[in-house]
Amino acid sequence: xxxxxxxxxxxxxxxxxxxxxxxxxxxxxxxxxxxxxxxxxxxxxxxxxxxxxxxxxxxxxxxxxxxxxxxxxxxxxxxxxxxxxxxxxxxxxxxxxxxxxxxxxxxxxxxxxxxxxxxxxxxxxxxxxxxxxxxxxxxxxxxxxxxxxxxxxxxxxxxxxxxxxxxxxxxxxxxxxxxxxxxxxxxxxxxxxxxxxxxxxxxxxxxxxxxxxxxxxxxxxxxxxxxxxxxxxxxxxxxxxxxxxxxxxxxxxxxxxxxxxxxxxxxxxxxxxxxxxxxxxxxxxxxxxxxxxxxxxxxxxxxxxxxxxxxxxxxxxxxxxxxxxxxxxxxxxxxxxxxxxxxxxxxxxxxxxxxxxxxxxxxxxxx
Amino acid sequence: xxxxxxxxxxxxxxxxxxxxxxxxxxxxxxxxxxxxxxxxxxxxxxxxxxxxxxxxxxxxxxxxxxxxxxxxxxxxxxxxxxxxxxxxxxxxxxxxxxxxxxxxxxxxxxxxxxxxxxxxxxxxxxxxxxxxxxxxxxxxxxxxxxxxxxxxxxxxxxxxxxxxxxxxxxx
Amino acid sequence: xxxxxxxxxxxxxxxxxxxxxxxxxxxxxxxxxxxxxxxxxxxxxxxxxxxxxxxxxxxxxxxxxxxxxxxxxxxxxxxxxxxxxxxxxxxxxxxxxxxxxxxxxxxxxxxxxxxxxxxxxxxxxxxxxxxxxxxxxxxxxxxxxxxxxxxxxxxx
Numbered sequence: 209x210x211x212x213x214x215x216x217x218x219x220x221x222x223x224x225x226x227x228x229x230x231x232x233x234x235x236x237x238x239x240x241x242x243x244x245x246x247x248x249x250x251x252x253x254x255x256x257x258x259x260x261x262x263x264x265x266x267x268x269x270x271x272x273x274x275x276x277x278x279x280x281x282x283x284x285x286x287x288x289x290x291x292x293x294x295x296x297x298x299x300x301x302x303x304x305x306x307x308x309x310x311x312x313x314x315x316x317x318x319x320x321x322x323x324x325x326x327x328x329x330x331x332x333x334x335x336x337x338x339x340x341x342x343x344x345x346x347x348x349x350x351x352x353x354x355x356x357x358x359x360x361x362x363x364x365x366x367x368x369x370x371x372x373x374x375x376x377x378x379x380x381x382x383x384x385x386x387x388x389x390x391x392x393x394x395x396x397x398x399x400x401x402x403x404x405x406x407x408x409x410x411x412x413x414x415x416x417x418x419x420x421x422x423x424x425x426x427x428x429x430x431x432x433x434x435x436x437x438x439x440x441x442x443x444x445x446x447x448x449x450x451x452x453x454x455x456x457x458x459x460x461x462x463x464x465x466x467x468x469x470x471x472x473x474x475x476x477x478x479x480x481x482x483x484x485x486x487x488x489x490x491x492x493x494x495x496x497x498x499x500x501x502x503x504x505x506x507x508x509x510x511x512x513x514x515x516x517x518x519x520x521x522x523x524x525x526x527x528x529x530x531x532x533x534x535x536x537x538x539x540x541x542x543x544x545x546x547x548x549x550x551x552x553x554x555x556x557x558x559x560x561x562x563x564x565x566x567x568x569x570x571x572x573x574x575x
Numbered sequence: 576x577x578x579x580x581x582x583x584x585x586x587x588x589x590x591x592x593x594x595x596x597x598x599x600x601x602x603x604x605x606x607x608x609x610x611x612x613x614x615x616x617x618x619x620x621x622x623x624x625x626x627x628x629x630x631x632x633x634x635x636x637x638x639x640x641x642x643x644x645x646x647x648x649x650x651x652x653x654x655x656x657x658x659x660x661x662x663x664x665x666x667x668x669x670x671x672x673x674x675x676x677x678x679x680x681x682x683x684x685x686x687x688x689x690x691x692x693x694x695x696x697x698x699x700x701x702x703x704x705x706x707x708x709x710x711x712x713x714x715x716x717x718x719x720x721x722x723x724x725x726x727x728x729x730x731x732x733x734x735x736x737x738x739x740x741x742x743x744x745x746x
Numbered sequence: 747x748x749x750x751x752x753x754x755x756x757x758x759x760x761x762x763x764x765x766x767x768x769x770x771x772x773x774x775x776x777x778x779x780x781x782x783x784x785x786x787x788x789x790x791x792x793x794x795x796x797x798x799x800x801x802x803x804x805x806x807x808x809x810x811x812x813x814x815x816x817x818x819x820x821x822x823x824x825x826x827x828x829x830x831x832x833x834x835x836x837x838x839x840x841x842x843x844x845x846x847x848x849x850x851x852x853x854x855x856x857x858x859x860x861x862x863x864x865x866x867x868x869x870x871x872x873x874x875x876x877x878x879x880x881x882x883x884x885x886x887x888x889x890x891x892x893x894x895x896x897x898x899x900x901x902x
Contacts, residue, residue, distance in 0.1 A: 223665055226615045226644045230622065231662060251876035252662045253618055256696045259887060263695045263899055272691060278620040278717075294772045322623070325630070341630035348627075358627075359620055359717055421799050421822060424850030435822060442825040508771040509818045509829060511802060522805045522816065535805035537818075545853045571619055574876060661878040694899035697886040698877070701895075 214240050219556075223252045227330045227560045230570030232544065234559075241555050246548045253574040261534035266292045266366055267499045269534065273521075274360035276536055277572045279322060282315040282351075283514035285364035288534075290445060291510035291523040292366045296503035301492040304368035305447045309484045310381070311351075311363065312446075312514075313477040317388065318347040319515035320470045320477075323567050324395060327467065330564040331408050336398055343391055346384040353377065366501070368494030378485055385478050392474060400468070409463035413562035415550050416461065423546035426539050427517025429566055432469045433461035439513035451483045466565040473515075500529045516540055516567050538572025600739050607650075608731040609639040611678070614649035616669065619656030621683040621717040628720040638727055646672040651730070652707075653723075657685035657692060658700045670707045678734070680726055681709045684716045691716060747795070749774060752826055755795065760786065767831065775816075775829040780841055783832055787847045790819060790830075797821045798828065801844075804854035806862040810889050813839045813864055840865040861887035 222233035231252035237245035257276050261269045266288075273288050274281040286308060293300060300308075325340030348358045353374050355363040363370050399405045415425065417433040430437055438455045440448040456472035458465040505527040511520035517539025524533040543566040551562045617625050629635045629642060643649045646669045658666055670677070681703055684690030689701035703709065710733060713726040747755065753774045756764050763786050764776040778786050790798040798819040807814040813834040820827050832841060843866050844851045855866045856875045863885040866872060874881060883893050 223662065224616060224669060230656075231618050231665075251874070251878070252659060252665070253657060254659055254661065254698050254876040255619075255657050255692050256698045256886065259697060260692065260695045275620055275691060278623060297771075326626075338631045341627060342632065345627070345632050358719065359623060422849045424801050424848070426800075437822045442822070443820070443827060506769045506771040507775065507816075507829075509773065509803065509816075509827075518802060520803050520818070522803055522818065524807060526809075532809065533805065533807045535803065535807075537803040541853065542850055545850065549849070694897055697883075697891075697893060697896055 216244060223249075227563065228570075229326065229564075229568055232568070232570055232573070234547075236556070236559075238556070241557075243552060243554055243556055243559050246551060246559070248544050248547060250544065250570075250573050253570050255571070255575065257575045258534055258536065261531060263530065265500055265529045266503070266531065269531065270365060271360070271362045273536070274362055275571065276575060277514070277516075277519065277538055277569065278359055279569055280315045280319045280514045280516075280519075281360050282311045282364060283512060283519055285361060286312060286446075287510050287512050287514075287519050287521050288523070289364050289366045290512065291508050291521050292503065294508045294510060295506055295523060295525050296366075296497075296501060298367050298495055298497060300368055300495055302489050303372075303491040304493050304495075306484050306488045307369050307373060307493060308364055309446055309448065309451070310481050310488075311354075311361075311369075312512075313481045313484070314347050314350060314381075316477045316515045317474050317481075318344050320474050321347075321388075323470055323515075324467075327561075327564040327567075328399060328405075331405070331561050333399070333402075333405070336395065339391070339395060339398070343388050346387060350377065350381055350384060353380070365494065365497075367497035368492070370494070372493045373488075378488075381481065381485060385481060388474070389478055392471065396471065406464070408558070408561055409467060409565070411460075412463045412558045413551055413554060413565070414460065414462045415546070419546065419549050420461075423549060424542035425517070425546050426542065427513065427515070428469045428473065429466055429517065429539075429543060431456065432458045432465040434459040439511060439518060443511065445510075445512055448480075450487075451480050453480050463561050463565040466567075470515075470567075502527060502529050511537075514539070516569065516572070517543070519572075536575055538569075538575070540566075540568040540570070540572040543568050544573055601735075603739070604735050604737060607676070608734040611638070611640050611651045611727070611731070611734075612643045612649050613640055613651040613653050614646050614669065614673070615642045615644055616652055616666075617655040618658065618662065619685065621655035621685075624717045624720055624723065625653060625655045625682065628723050633720040633724065635724075635727075638724070638731070640727060646670075647674065649673055650676070651678045651680065653680045653682055654686045654703050654707075655682045655717075657690070658703050658706070659698050660700055661698070663700045663703075663706050666703065667706050678710045678730055679703075679707055680711045680713060680730060682713045682723060682726070683718055684714060687712050687714060747824065747826060752828065756828065759793070760789070764830075770829060773827045773829055775831055777831050777833065780832050780834060783830075784842050784844065784847065786830070787817070787844050790828075791847055795824070796826065797823050798826070799823070799848075801848035801850045801854075802827075804844075804851055804858070806858035806864055806887070808862060808887065808889050812836055813862060815841055815858065815864065817844070834864065838865075839863070840867060842867050843869045845869065861885060863888065 219236045223231040233249040235247045273284040321340040321344040325337035328336035503525045507524040509522045520537035522535040526532040692699040800820040802818040817830040
């Protein structure tokens with residue numbers, strides 16, 4: 209037996225691979241079925257959103273940024289509107305702020321439901337995919353009745369939102385939240401104690417908190433590693449400081465914790481939406497802002513907590529109607545960059561689980 | 576004959592017997608149109624709508640469409656999402672790996688002409704029809720699942736109308 | 747520590763290496779000389795009062811006259827935010843890599859190098875990240891960049 213030896217080889221995964229959630233290519237150095245080194249190659253979806261935004265007015269940038277992170281397009285709308293409002297010192301009406309919070313949190317729930325379905329499918333369970341996307345449709349219906357789109361909304365504008373909530377939104381929203389809350393038990397029943405799921409996720413891909421911070425990992429992935437850092441609390445924006453909610457934290461940093469944490473977040477988001485619906489004041493839904501407004505020269509980095517982590521946009525104004533520079537920062541960018549630092553010495557199948565639970569989405573990476 | 580009598584959907588009582596006459600073409604192409612297996616090729620926003628179409632509410636399977644992860648088993652490539660200059664050679668490669676007869680649906684504005692990334696973009700391929708031949712275009716940004724279903728039905732109609740001569744290897 | 751206290755603290759303790767700029771609209775923005783970048787960054791990360799352990803973002807900027815590199819820093823334990831800006835000349839723009847301070851800078855610097863042509867010293871792996879491997883059309887994010895198939899949106 210002593211003359212048995214293994215030889216290292218390279219395996220190309222992607223750019224078209226069903227478990228990479230888009231078009232990410234990873235060159236893996238393998239020893240048998242163990243991954244020794246990972247080298248991610250990105251850029252297969254590089255659409256030059258930043259260059260396009262430099263040649264658009266502030267209002268025109270928002271639909272382009274919808275495509276920057278389409279699973280939570282509301283937060284992309286919002287983060288750019290926030291940056292422009294800070295640049296031009298625009299006051300946003302109370303009602304608009306409440307509507308924004310409702311939309312952002314609904315979008316977070318929709319994104320986590322998609323995560324639930326897609327992650328389970330990547331790891332080999334098909335039923336959760338059908339469950340997760342079924343309830344996601346009820347949220348998409350709400351968005352559709354509000355702004356007419358299912359995915360890329362262009363709803364949150366500079367100074368407010370594009371239109372008021374439609375008739376019948378509030379009861380329908382309550383109904384959707386109740387359904388999702390009830391179905392969450394089903395979701396957990398399917399996976400939480402499922403022995404196959406436990407073997408595939410518990411203790412797999414442990415991300416230490418120090419590595420996570422060093423590489424700029426944020427959002428649920430960071431909180432699953434035991435760092436309580438949520439921009440809704442630590443760098444408050446909009447009216448989040450008025451609502452009561454918990455920041456779920458878990459401490460193992462493995463795939464299972466990252467999965468559980470997102471289910472906890474769905475509950476918190478439901479809680480926030482209910483509070484915002486109850487507190488919704490009457491009034492204007494949009495401040496008066498000229499479509500070709502010119503903010504004074506200056507620069508701002510606005511960041512919010514979206515479903516994947518820190519979503520930021522760095523906008524520089526030179527006093528004209530078009531921004532001088534728009535740099536977008538998506539959480540997934542760092543989530544892929546950190547893979548070589550911690551996801552080594554795992555089985556190839558576990559790498560898929562790690563990749564899935566980091567909830568990477570490629571347009572955020574490639575832009 | 577006993578079995579056929581139990582399946583009234585598939586045969587009709589004909590004067591003098593239970594035989595259905597059809598041409599080979601019609602039978603083949605009907606079968607082919609009802610079992611289009613598509614390649615999971617999603618790059619951007621449209622991929623999410625493609626997933627929604629495959630999931631509970633819209634249920635792609637009823638058109639006989641099942642996703643395949645490898646091009647070798649797929650008949651149809653639904654190009655869902657922006658194709659960039661870096662991705663274009665890979666799309667061509669995937670298309671080349673598929674077996675004839677193969678079909679292409681261009682889903683969304685980006686695959687038709689660059690969509691919102693037509694102006695001011697240095698890296699987006701402006702339309703996939705200069706990389707691979709396209710059978711059906713579905714406009715929208717992104718198209719709704721209903722439009723995707725409509726596009727697939729249009730493709731099925733196209734397949735049913737083709738003749739056996741179309742099966743020949745084309746250059 | 748609120749924003750004014752942070753500005754005062756940084757101006758006070760940095761021994762003149764950080765100068766407050768007027769352009770910041772929400773968080774303070776400080777200018778630092780390219781030669782002192784690593785020293786200042788290490789101090790910002792390790793100072794007990796600051797603990798800027800999180801590099802949010804790193805953007806290269808082409809203003810038309812000069813290059814700017816902006817580091818957006820955050821402190822997870824103290825909930826602070828600050829921007830650090832380095833101004834570089836248009837010709838021969840070069841900056842030291844901050845990877846040793848924050849590993850997150852790696853890809854941002856590669857991106858800045860390929861899109862703006864700002865050279866990053868001691869990076870270790872300056873290869874194309876977002877652009878195709880055979881890209882030879884220059885630095886597309888520069889303001890004066892143009893190519894035959896680049897279509898500008900008409901003004902209206």
